[in-house]
Amino acid sequence: xxFLTLTDVSKSFGDLHAxxxxxxxxxxxxxxxxLGPSGCxxxxxxxxxxxxxxxxxxxITLDGRDITHTxxxxxxxxxxxxxxxxxxxxxxxxxxxFGLEMRGVDKAExxxxxxxxxxxxxxxxxxxxxPRELSGGQRQRVAIARAIVIAPPVLLLDEPMSNLxxxxxEDMQFELRAIQxxxxxxxxxxTHDQSEALxxxxxxxxxxxxxxxxxxxxxxAYERPENRFVSQFIGKANMLAGTVVARDGDAIRIDLGQDxxxxxxxxxxxxxxxxxxxxxxxxxxxxxxxCIRPEKLRLCAPxxxxxxxxxxxxxFLGSQWLYRLDSRVGxxxxxxxxxxxxxxxxxxxxGIDWHxxxxxxxxxxxxxx
Ligand SMILES: Nc1ncnc2c1ncn2[C@@H]1O[C@H](COP(=O)(O)OP(=O)(O)OP(=O)(O)O)[C@@H](O)[C@H]1O
Ligand SMILES: [Mg+2]
Numbered sequence: 001x002x003f004l005t006l007t008d009v010s011k012s013f014g015d016l017h018a019x020x021x022x023x024x025x026x027x028x029x030x031x032x033x034x035l036g037p038s039g040c041x042x043x044x045x046x047x048x049x050x051x052x053x054x055x056x057x058x059x060i061t062l063d064g065r066d067i068t069h070t071x072x073x074x075x076x077x078x079x080x081x082x083x084x085x086x087x088x089x090x091x092x093x094x095x096x097x098f099g100l101e102m103r104g105v106d107k108a109e110x111x112x113x114x115x116x117x118x119x120x121x122x123x124x125x126x127x128x129x130x131p132r133e134l135s136g137g138q139r140q141r142v143a144i145a146r147a148i149v150i151a152p153p154v155l156l157l158d159e160p161m162s163n164l165x166x167x168x169x170e171d172m173q174f175e176l177r178a179i180q181x182x183x184x185x186x187x188x189x190x191t192h193d194q195s196e197a198l199x200x201x202x203x204x205x206x207x208x209x210x211x212x213x214x215x216x217x218x219x220x221a222y223e224r225p226e227n228r229f230v231s232q233f234i235g236k237a238n239m240l241a242g243t244v245v246a247r248d249g250d251a252i253r254i255d256l257g258q259d260x261x262x263x264x265x266x267x268x269x270x271x272x273x274x275x276x277x278x279x280x281x282x283x284x285x286x287x288x289x290x291c292i293r294p295e296k297l298r299l300c301a302p303x304x305x306x307x308x309x310x311x312x313x314x315x316f317l318g319s320q321w322l323y324r325l326d327s328r329v330g331x332x333x334x335x336x337x338x339x340x341x342x343x344x345x346x347x348x349x350x351g352i353d354w355h356x357x358x359x360x361x362x363x364x365x366x367x368x369x
Contacts, residue, residue: 001064003028003186004049004154009058011044018044020210021058029184031177033197036207037233042190043082045207046156049188051075062154078152080160082190084143086131092118092142093127099150117145120175122168136163141172148179155180157189161196173200194234198222206230222293228362231291238297238332239362240290244282252282252361254290256307256329282361289362294335296358299323299344305351307332311344327352 002025011019019041026032034042047053049060051072060068067075078099086095093114100110118124121141131139140163147155160176161169177200180187191197197204198218206214206221206229214221214230225231228239242254282288302308309325309332321343323334332352336343344350 001061002026003030003063004188005059005061006045006049007059007061009045009048009060010056011041011048011053012056017210019048022207022210022212024205024212024215026186026188028186031180031187031189031200031202033201033204034188034190034207035194035197035204035234036192038192040207041210042192042207043158046158046188046190049154050077050079050156076152078147078150078155078185080140080143080147080155080157082158082162084140084160086139086142086146088131091128091130092123092134095131095142096145096149099146103150113149114145117149120148120179121145121172137165137168140164144172144176148183148185151183152185155185155187157187159190159192161191162193169196176200198234204234206233208233224360225291225362228289228291231360231362236294236333236335237291238294240292240329240359242288242290244284244286244288247282247284254288256290291360291362292354292358294322294333295320295337296354297332297334298353299334299336300351300353302349302351305353307352309350309352311346311348311350313346314343316343325350325352 004024004026006022006024008021008023009019010017010021022045024032034045036042044053048055051067051070051074055068058068059066062075087098090098096114096117097110100113105113114127115124118127121144123138123141123145126134126138131142134142140160144157144160147157161172164172173196176187179185189197189201198221201218203215204218204221205212208229214226216224221230222234225234225237231237231239240256242256244252245255246253298305307327307329309327311323312326312331313324315322316338317335318338320338321336323336323344325332325334334352
C-alpha cells in the first residue's frame with residue numbers, strides 16, 4: 001500500500017466543486033507536485049491532506065492509518081502555507097525552533113538543528129531578525145526552514161518559492177530536492193510554475209477544474225501529454241488539425257489540409273509508444289488533433305521542409321530564439337537553439353520541418369465521423 005493515499009477525495013464550497021473526486025497514491029520518499037492553473041483546487045487538496053479543510057467526501061490514509069478526520073496537529077506533517085504566516089513576535093531562529101520545542105527536543109539539539117536549517121535556506125546571518133525586518137523572499141525561506149527542521153514524514157509545500165527571484169529560486173529548488181533526498185521526506189508541493197514542477201518532482205499531478213487530468217513522470221507528461229489541456233499547460237504546444245487518410249497497422253497518415261497535401265505535407269505518425277495506444281480505433285476519415293512542441297520544429301530555407309511560413313515576430317531568450325510564424329495551418333511557435341548564428345528576421349519566408357516521430361496524437365480530440 002502506498003504511503004499516502006487519497007481515495008475519491010472531494011471538497012465542495014456550496015455549489016462549487018473545488019475538488020471533485022481525486023485519487024492519488026504517493027510512495028514513501030516520493031516528491032510529487034500538484035500543478036495546474038489558478039483556482040483548480042491545488043491548495044484545497046493540500047489543505048485536506050494537512051487537515052485544515054474537511055473533506056466533503058472520500059478517504060485519506062497515511063502509512064496505513066485513516067487520517068481523514070484526524071486533527072491537523074495529530075497528523076505530524078510539515079507545512080509551508082501559501083500565505084506563510086510567521087510568528088511576528090519571534091525572531092527567525094525562534095520561529096524555526098518553535099516546532100522542535102513543541103516536540104520536546106532539548107536546547108543543544110534545537111540550536112544545532114535550527115542553525116542547520118537556516119544554513120540550508122541561506123539565512124544563517126539573519127537568525128536574530130524579526131519577520132517584519134525581512135523581505136518577502138526571506139520570510140518565505142524562514143517558512144521552509146520551519147517546516148523542514150522537524151523532519152516530518154510528509155512535507156506539504158504550497159507555492160513555497162513564489163516570492164524568490166529566479167536565481168535564488170533555482171538554488172532553492174536544488175536545495176529542496178537535495179534535502180528531500182537526504183532525509184527521504186515524502187513531499188507534496190503545489191505550484192503553478194510548470195518548469196519548477198518538471199525540474200524537481202518524481203511525478204507531476206496535473207489538475208484542471210478540481211480534477212486530475214494526468215499523473216506522470218515529468219518527462220512523460222511533457223513528451224506524452226494525454227490531452228489538449230496537459231499539452232498546453234506543460235510547455236508550449238502547436239496544435240494541428242488533420243484528417244486520417246491512410247492507416248497501415250501502427251502507421252497513420254494524416255492530411256493537414258488540401259494545400260499541404262500538394263506540397264507533400266502529409267504527416268506520418270507512428271502510434272508506437274503512444275501510451276495507452278491512442279491510435280487504437282482510429283480510422284480513415286477521422287478528424288484528429290496533433291501536437292508538436294516548438295523545439296521539435298526546425299526552420300529551413302523557403303521551399304524546403306513540410307510547411308512554409310512567415311516570421312511574424314521573434315523573441316530572444318538567451319539560449320534560444322522563439323519565433324512566431326504564420327502558416328497555412330495557423331500560427332506556429334518554433335523554438336531554436338541559439339548557436340550564435342544570425343537569427344531569421346521578422347518578415348522572413350522560411351520552411352518548417354520536423355521528424356514524424358515528434359508528432360503526438362491528442363486522444364480526447366479524436367472525433368469519429
Ligand atoms: N473557503 C472557500 N469558500 C469558497 N470557495 C473557496 C474557498 N476556498 C477556495 N475556494 C474556491 O475553490 C477553488 C479552488 O481554490 P484553491 O485555493 O484550491 O485553488 P488553487 O489551485 O490553490 O489556486 P491558486 O493557484 O490561485 O492558489 C477556487 O475556485 C476558489 O475560489
Ligand atoms: Mg493555491
